[in-house]
Amino acid sequence: MALTQRSALYRRALELIPGGVDSPVRAMRAVGLDEPLFVRNGEGAYVDTEDGRRLLDWVMSWGPLLFGHADRETVEAVREAALCGTSFGAATEAEVELAAEIVDAVPSVEKVRLVSSGTEAAMSALRLARGFTNRDRILKTAGGYHGHADALLASAGSGLATLGIPASPGVPTGAAADTIVVPYNDLDAAADAVMRYGEGLAAIIVEPVAANMGVVPPEPGYLETLRRLCDVSGALLVFDEVITGFRVSRGGAQERYGVLPDLTVLGKIVGGGLPLAAFGGRAEVMDLLAPSGPVYQAGTLAGNPLATAAGLSVLRRLRDPAVYDELEQNAALLADGLGPLGRVQRVGALLTVFMADRPVRNFDDAQQCDTERYAALFRHLLEQGVYFPPSQFEGLFPSTLHGEAEIERTVAAAEAFGH
Numbered sequence: 001m002a003l004t005q006r007s008a009l010y011r012r013a014l015e016l017i018p019g020g021v022d023s024p025v026r027a028m029r030a031v032g033l034d035e036p037l038f039v040r041n042g043e044g045a046y047v048d049t050e051d052g053r054r055l056l057d058w059v060m061s062w063g064p065l066l067f068g069h070a071d072r073e074t075v076e077a078v079r080e081a082a083l084c085g086t087s088f089g090a091a092t093e094a095e096v097e098l099a100a101e102i103v104d105a106v107p108s109v110e111k112v113r114l115v116s117s118g119t120e121a122a123m124s125a126l127r128l129a130r131g132f133t134n135r136d137r138i139l140k141t142a143g144g145y146h147g148h149a150d151a152l153l154a155s156a157g158s159g160l161a162t163l164g165i166p167a168s169p170g171v172p173t174g175a176a177a178d179t180i181v182v183p184y185n186d187l188d189a190a191a192d193a194v195m196r197y198g199e200g201l202a203a204i205i206v207e208p209v210a211a212n213m214g215v216v217p218p219e220p221g222y223l224e225t226l227r228r229l230c231d232v233s234g235a236l237l238v239f240d241e242v243i244t245g246f247r248v249s250r251g252g253a254q255e256r257y258g259v260l261p262d263l264t265v266l267g268k269i270v271g272g273g274l275p276l277a278a279f280g281g282r283a284e285v286m287d288l289l290a291p292s293g294p295v296y297q298a299g300t301l302a303g304n305p306l307a308t309a310a311g312l313s314v315l316r317r318l319r320d321p322a323v324y325d326e327l328e329q330n331a332a333l334l335a336d337g338l339g340p341l342g343r344v345q346r347v348g349a350l351l352t353v354f355m356a357d358r359p360v361r362n363f364d365d366a367q368q369c370d371t372e373r374y375a376a377l378f379r380h381l382l383e384q385g386v387y388f389p390p391s392q393f394e395g396l397f398p399s400t401l402h403g404e405a406e407i408e409r410t411v412a413a414a415e416a417f418g419h
């Protein structure tokens, strides 16, 4: 039955692209859809699909679009840059300006390097941490996502604080074995792992607000303890702020919670909706990168002129604190309105409706949620023209264009869903 209902476009996509999509979540299988949404264009808080629907979009390209789709200032900046040439593979003034904007905003970052994706930024930050410490092991949290580099596609072995095992075919056992995986928000597990592996530990990498298992805030003291564990063991603390950077405050989660990492990974908002990401930190560490130091890292399109123009057009506007006040207020309003559906967890303009009746503290808790019910909610909202994240384990990403009308409409649609 599903076959006959598939659009010609999806059938063609399936013939040409594995699963018909360039990133798995887009297939929407977790919420039981027969085919992906093919988006034709976006405007503000809305997208239009190829089959002629206009949807209120809470996914917003998974976070980059703080000022909405087709934001005029961004589009104009990209257009102007494109007229001057789309890539040089050479240094430009705009990349220096974007670096200055990042260093000004993010408390722990003294120097920064631009790359093209969050995956690349996280992978490079870890290589740098390993080069700086002359150690191999890293520690990550279960359900923490840092892109798809080999070492980061590791799952917990059996038992507390054991060496990791590959989370995907194709990941070498050795790459995963240097990755220790512990539950998020679990101080004892982290301390135990550092006790066991501290001498060989290059870095602890963590999303300071977990946002790839649904949104899970750090419990009081958690980030502080990770900082302390790094200080005693000599490992570097790496905050993956690809989602939280410029979202939960201008300076990211490190500003909001007052805990400073050694290295910070940025993506999504920093590129204003174009492919750009970054990693930065203390000058002493960053200067180990080639050509000023021996740790190799490079990129043909790194600091691409279109992407730096888009990033600059967005980041410059974030100096106005009113942006964050408005995001905070509206996100709180939305969270209140969605409260009856389940357990809403929110930090700034970043939230998830968990189909749970208890707090979700880690990936295990998240996996206990009623994902069938979430899928039913997703499909119900989609029928009402409201596009929620197509998975229980993702966040909603309000923009400044998600105002009262959009919130009211979403809450009304949610109320029609049987509790």
Ligand SMILES: *Cc1c(COP(=O)(O)O)cnc(C)c1O
Pocket: 116, 117, 118, 119, 120, 122, 145, 146, 147, 148, 207, 212, 240, 241, 242, 243, 267, 268, 277
């Ligand atoms: C999206 C994401 C990444 C990966 O970024 P890509 O640009 O998709 O490679 C890394 N870390 C976190 C926390 C993310 O949310």
